[in-house]
Amino acid sequence: xxxxxxxxxxxxxxxxxxxxxxxxxxxxxxxxxxxxxxxxxxxxxxxxxxxxxxxxxxxxxxxxxxxxxxxxxxxxxxxxxxxxxxxxxxxxxxxxxxxxxxxxxxxxxxxxxxxxxxxxxxxxxxxxxxxxxxxxxxxxxxxxxxxxxxxxxxxxxxxxxxxxxxxxxxxxxxxxxxxxxxxxxxxxxxxxxxxxxxxxxxxxxxxxxxxxxxxxxxxxxxxxxxxxxxxxxxxxxxxxxxxxxxxxxxxxxxxxxxxxxxxxxxxxxxxxxxxxxxxxxxxxxxxxxxxxxxxxxxxxxxxxxxxxxxxxxxxxxxxxxxxxxxxxxxxxxxxxxxxxxxxxxxxxxxxxxxxxxxxxxxxxxxxxxxxxxxxxxxxxxxxxxxxxxxxxxxxxxxxxxxxxxxxxxxxxxxxxxxxxxxxxxxxxxxxxxxxxxxxxxxxxxxxxxxxxxxxxxxxxxxxxxxxxxxxxxxxxxxxxxxxxxxxxxxxxxxxxxxxxxxxxxxxxxxxxxxxxxxxxxxxxxxxxxxxxxxxxxxxxxxxxxxxxxxxxxx
Amino acid sequence: xxxxxxxxxxxxxxxxxxxxxxxxxxxxxxxxxxxxxxxxxxxxxxxxxxxxxxxxxxxxxxxxxxxxxxxxxxxxxxxxxxxxxxxxxxxxxxxxxxxxxxxxxxxxxxxxxxxxxxxxxxxxxxxxxxxxxxxxxxxxxxxxxxxxxxxxxxxxxxxxxxxxxxxxxxxxxxxxxxxxxxxxxxxxxxxxxxxxxxxxxxxxxxxxxxxxxxxxxxxxxxxxxxxxxxxxxxxxxxxxxxxxxxxxxxxxxxxxxxxxxxxxxxxxxxxxxxxxxxxxxxxxxxxxxxxxxxxxxxxxxxxxxxxxxxxxxxxxxxxxxxxxxxxxxxxxxxxxx
Numbered sequence: 067x068x069x070x071x072x073x074x075x076x077x078x079x080x081x082x083x084x085x086x087x088x089x090x091x092x093x094x095x096x097x098x099x100x101x102x103x104x105x106x107x108x109x110x111x112x113x114x115x116x117x118x119x120x121x122x123x124x125x126x127x128x129x130x131x132x133x134x135x136x137x138x139x140x141x142x143x144x145x146x147x148x149x150x151x152x153x154x155x156x157x158x159x160x161x162x163x164x165x166x167x168x169x170x171x172x173x174x175x176x177x178x179x180x181x182x183x184x185x186x187x188x189x190x191x192x193x194x195x196x197x198x199x200x201x202x203x204x205x206x207x208x209x210x211x212x213x214x215x216x217x218x219x220x221x222x223x224x225x226x227x228x229x230x231x232x233x234x235x236x237x238x239x240x241x242x243x244x245x246x247x248x249x250x251x252x253x254x255x256x257x258x259x260x261x262x263x264x265x266x267x268x269x270x271x272x273x274x275x276x277x278x279x280x281x282x283x284x285x286x287x288x289x290x291x292x293x294x295x296x297x298x299x300x301x302x303x304x305x306x307x308x309x310x311x312x313x314x315x316x317x318x319x320x321x322x323x324x325x326x327x328x329x330x331x332x333x334x335x336x337x338x339x340x341x342x343x344x345x346x347x348x349x350x351x352x353x354x355x356x357x358x359x360x361x362x363x364x365x366x367x368x369x370x371x372x373x374x375x376x377x378x379x380x381x382x383x384x385x386x387x388x389x390x391x392x393x394x395x396x397x398x399x400x401x402x403x404x405x406x407x408x409x410x411x412x413x414x415x416x417x418x419x420x421x422x423x424x425x426x427x428x429x430x431x432x433x434x435x436x437x438x439x440x441x442x443x444x445x446x447x448x449x450x451x452x453x454x455x456x457x458x459x460x461x462x463x464x465x466x467x468x469x470x471x472x473x474x475x476x477x478x479x480x481x482x483x484x485x486x487x488x489x490x491x492x493x494x495x496x497x498x499x500x501x502x503x504x505x506x507x508x509x510x511x512x513x514x515x516x517x518x519x520x521x522x523x524x525x526x527x528x529x530x531x532x533x534x535x536x537x538x539x540x541x542x543x544x545x546x547x548x549x550x551x552x553x554x555x556x557x558x559x560x561x562x563x564x565x566x567x568x569x570x571x572x573x574x575x576x577x578x579x580x581x582x583x584x585x586x587x588x589x590x591x592x593x594x595x596x597x598x599x600x601x602x603x604x605x606x607x608x609x610x611x612x613x614x615x616x617x618x619x620x
Numbered sequence: 621x622x623x624x625x626x627x628x629x630x631x632x633x634x635x636x637x638x639x640x641x642x643x644x645x646x647x648x649x650x651x652x653x654x655x656x657x658x659x660x661x662x663x664x665x666x667x668x669x670x671x672x673x674x675x676x677x678x679x680x681x682x683x684x685x686x687x688x689x690x691x692x693x694x695x696x697x698x699x700x701x702x703x704x705x706x707x708x709x710x711x712x713x714x715x716x717x718x719x720x721x722x723x724x725x726x727x728x729x730x731x732x733x734x735x736x737x738x739x740x741x742x743x744x745x746x747x748x749x750x751x752x753x754x755x756x757x758x759x760x761x762x763x764x765x766x767x768x769x770x771x772x773x774x775x776x777x778x779x780x781x782x783x784x785x786x787x788x789x790x791x792x793x794x795x796x797x798x799x800x801x802x803x804x805x806x807x808x809x810x811x812x813x814x815x816x817x818x819x820x821x822x823x824x825x826x827x828x829x830x831x832x833x834x835x836x837x838x839x840x841x842x843x844x845x846x847x848x849x850x851x852x853x854x855x856x857x858x859x860x861x862x863x864x865x866x867x868x869x870x871x872x873x874x875x876x877x878x879x880x881x882x883x884x885x886x887x888x889x890x891x892x893x894x895x896x897x898x899x900x901x902x903x904x905x906x907x908x909x910x911x912x913x914x915x916x917x918x919x920x921x922x923x924x925x926x927x928x929x930x931x932x933x934x935x936x937x938x939x940x941x942x943x944x945x946x947x948x949x950x951x952x953x954x955x956x957x
Contacts, residue, residue, distance in 0.1 A: 076677035077634035084690040089674060437674055437693075522709035525672050528696040529703040530723030531770060540722075544713045 089437035093534075097432040097441050100425065101448040104502050107462025108454060111323050114465055120317035122309070133300045134322070138329065141223050141287050141301070148227035149283050152376045153234025154276060158264060159369050161242035164358040166366075171373050172239075173611060178380030179232045180606035182563040184292025185583060185599040186229040188592050189384035190216055191296065192391065199387060222297040226290060228380040230283045235376075237279035241272045247357075277340040281333055288326060289455040291566035292584050302326040303566055306457045310570065316465060323458040330453050385603065391596035399597045408601055411562065411578040414493070418500035419508075419557035423550060425501050426508035430516060431542075435534045452506035456499075456567030463499050464490065464570060496571045503567060504560050508553040515549025516542070555609040562602050621806055622646040622669070622774060627678035629664055634676075638664040640830040641678070646774075651800070651807040653817035655853065656827035662810045663706075665827065666776045669808065670703045671696030682774065702772030702805070706779040708763040710751040716762050717747035723770045737765040740799055756784055757792050764796060768803055775800065776808045781816060793820065814853050826850050847951050848879050856882045856927070860948070863922045868898035870945070877951045884947040887916070887930040888940050896942035902926065903938050 102109075159165075160172045178186075193199045194216045204210065216224065249271065253263045291303040302322055309318035361369060425448075433445035451459060467490040478485045489495050519542060527537040543550075565580045572581060579598040586595035622645065629639040639661045646652050656662045667673040669680055671687070671694060679689035682701075687694040710719050720734040727733055738744045741761035751759055760780060767775060780796065781789045797820045800807055811817055817824050818838050825835040826849075834846040845851035848859060858864070860878040865871060872878050889896040902918035905925070909915075916935065918926045928941060 076628050076630065081677065081690060085674070085676065088691060088693050520707060520709065522705040522707055523711065525670075525696070526703065526705055526709040526766075527711070527722070528672070529670055529699075529701060530766070531697045531700075532722070533695070533697050541711055 086438070091435070091437060093432045094436035094438050094441050097429065097436055097445055100429055100432070101444055104425070104448040104451060104505060106466065107451075107459050107499075107502055108327070109462075110466045111320055111327065111458065111462045114317070114320045115324055117317060119321050120309070120313075120315035122313050122315050123318050123321060126305070126309070126318060126322075130300060130305060134302050134305050137219060137299055137301050138288065140219055141226065141299075142284055144220070144223040145227045145230070145283065145287050146280060148223065149231040149234050149280065150276070152227065152231040153279065154238050154269070154272075156231075156373050156376055157235045157238035157242055158268070159373050161239055162359060163369055164360045165370050165373075167370075168358075168373075171377060174377045174381065175235050175373070176232050176611075177607060178229050178376070180559075181229055181381065181384060181599075181603050182292070182565065182580065183226050183229045183286070183290050184296060184565060184587075185388070185595075185602065186380070186384050187222070187225045187293035187296050188583070188587050188595055188599065189387040190221070190225055192387050192592060193383065194221075199390075217297050219297075219299050222293060222299045225293055225297070226287050227283075228376065230286050231376060231380065233282040233286075234276060234279035237275045238272055241275035242268065274341040277337055281337040284333055285330065285453055285455075288330065289457075289566070291457060291569070292580075292587075296587055302329075303455060303457045306461060307566070307569075310461065310464075316461070319461045320465070323455075323461050326455060326458055330455070334453060385600075388596040388600050388603075391593040392600055395594045395596060399594050404597070407577055407582060407598075408579060410576060411580075411601075412605075414496070414576070414578060415558045415561040416554075418497045418504075418561050419554045421497050422501045422504050422557045423508045423512070423553045426505055426512050426553060427550070429505075429509065430513055431534075431538055449506040449509050451502040452504065454503070456503055456564060457570065459499050459503050460567045460570035463495055463502075467495050491571075491573050493573060493576070496568065496573070496576075499567050499571050500557075500561050500564070503564070504557045507556045507560055511553045511556065512546060512549045515546045519545045552612075555612070559606045559609055562605055621648040621683055622808075623681040623684075624669070625679045625681075627665075627668060627680060628676050629661075629668055629673060630676055637661075637830045639668065639675075642827075642830070642832050643678075644825060644832060644835050646806060646808065648806050649804055650822045651797070651809060651820055653809045653811060653821035653824045654827060655811060655814060655817045655824055657812060660827040661830035662812075662827055663778055664830075666703070666778055666808060666810055669774075670701050670776060671699050700770070700773050702767035702770065702775040704760075704763045704767050704775070704777045704780050706782060708751075708759045710759055710762055710766070712751055714750075715747065716743065716749050716751065716754070719751070719762060720766045720769050723766060727770070733769060737769045740768070740802070741765045742795075757788055760784070760792060760796070761799075764799065768799075768805070772805065774808065775805045776810070778810045779812070780809075782812070789816075818854075826853065845949060845951070848877060848949075851879055851881070851949050851951075857949070858882060858885070858926060861924075863924050864920075867900045867920045867922050867924065868942070869900075870898040872948070873950070879949045879951070880943050880947055881949075882926075882928055885926070885928045885941055885943050887928055887932060887935075889942050895944045897945050899940055899942035901938055902941055904935060907935060 194214050253267050294301045294304050306319045306322045309315045429445045433441045471487045471490045524537050527541050579602050583595040583598040627642045630637045654662050680687050720737050724730045823837050826833040834850050842854050851857045857879045902920050905919050906917040913929050916928050
């Protein structure tokens, strides 16, 4: 009846435009500007596609592209199977059963994340090498004839899976611990057995959580350069490196990057589709925790070994191998130059972590202060860099900054200033790239802590006559400090471990521990790579344990 | 002092309206209660007034100045409105005193003012404590003191008592409004509890599905509710449909909708009770003893069921019930549809 008049008027184009004018403020503009700034590398890849492919593109399509695609699919397929088996089984066993060292193993299972995949790769190469640890053991057992060659596609899939499965483990365990209890009890009351409960109830319910973890793993698989390069497997990332450095064909690198982005977006769409299809999991976490069963006898030891195996393979074995090498090479590697290198690496990581967290804070709060509702979604676009492989981001930054630098040199040359490269090959480009790549790492913990602060808190500050900025510094920042702190640490670890992006964008005279380890390994000095590797692992380990504490608290 | 004109707000681009075409005035110095069920748009309405949401249509003016419309939006921090949130929203990392000082940093003698506010709410020795060290009722009073400290021209209380248990609630309600009366501030008071509204408000505004159903002084709402819904908010009510009209042999206007309050239906009226014009017999299906009174579930010959209250302990299986024509509530048919 009365619906006619104002209802139609309120959403007519004219009133919408009036509201758009009323609600656009500087925060909306700032948010858009930041998102655009962060999206530039990807935009440039898109723009560069129009310049046409390079000379070697035809050659690549004919001889190498099938290899890239086939290898990437192979890795995606076998890594998916392996990480699902390892991640989901260990998550289920530690959440459902109580056994020897269960509590310790719960966080030990996360530790493989502290070791970058390429370092796990170096360690396993050493373990299975001729004259390596395995060889020695086989000789002791008079099994000289047994030789396992892992320097191939299958070996790479194993190495990537064993270092990345914790992503699936963490998200599956979070689901089992927080959401599963009353369903589990209901199933028990209905007299359904353990195995059937798991396969018919828990697994389907946990699927969105598991898929979310799996997609993270696959993004890392496609991002990997160091391990694939060392194992001699041609993938998209090694292809990008080859066209950039060996063939010196930026256009070919751009085309490969664009293809890789398409694959990643297919993955993201797959995740969205999976999560949308299964919407029955409630966002609310259950207050009661799972009552753990205490298995007896053979079952107990069976479960113990199943959970121990990934820890052994993903952490203990590779670290043991690295420590062994470190003892052998300490005298040649560990010197004053190495200490300088480590400090440099820490410095780069901490600076970029702070810059990245700063951007994340700007995005989160500017979009909140913008009165336009769609700006919040726009802000989330700025986070997508995490899905884009480091090598692709590096190419997307390299091309426009080279052009910009050429222009700047010319402009400044007019004034008689010989500036040299200002952005390209300097730390500015590197910090910018880290911010693009790792924004999500900073954004998510800050955003989730910010969500825990009830809106009425900043609202009441505003009603009391205090503006947005002052409210942020006096009220909101003190309340989200822990989130900001853990964001800094998380980005710090990721930058410490980062390889492909750093290799392309780092200034000539600057090195990081990751780059040093890669260089040693590439120069047939994989034993020497152990000390920088262990440095990375130990710096990453402490916060991983800290992060796990946060997860358990949740 | 507050003028709201055809205010609308939708959170899904016009599919559903949280607030639809709301128009009303509020006089300076009055206490107005906004009553409605959860989801009726009460909180959205006060958030619009406070400037925490932006209207999709219509306007809000205070003391003759537009503070929100399609072309204009005054930021919440510039509106001089005090707001006490349902969950109090005290700043957890600041002491009680600092919480109160927060909104008056530019005021002269702010320390004295803050202390005065603490005295006013009876928490003069609690200034150095932190919010989590206080009870719910004390936090409530701090929130009130904090909102009153900057001397707002309008004070909004959003469901201030809903987090408290019944005993504490009545006591605190009286305390809070005693404090408010002393300050002579204009008050908008949001509640889903009609008891709260009736006990403190000069006038009451009823919201249903985002629309204003009725705005009137409290006594009128009981006697002259504009719809059956409003009538039932202020006490359980029976809709006198065709069957009941036949049972009681009371023909009523067909163009209108009628109802009677359960408490106005008399059980076993004495034969010489001339007040009871319309009578019928009913079968008692169930008796529920509620302390000093008894609730009866009745079934009429036509099959209709009714509940009535009585003090009479001697109830036969079949009883007489009746009511008086002056107690019949009459509404427009159209408003009910």
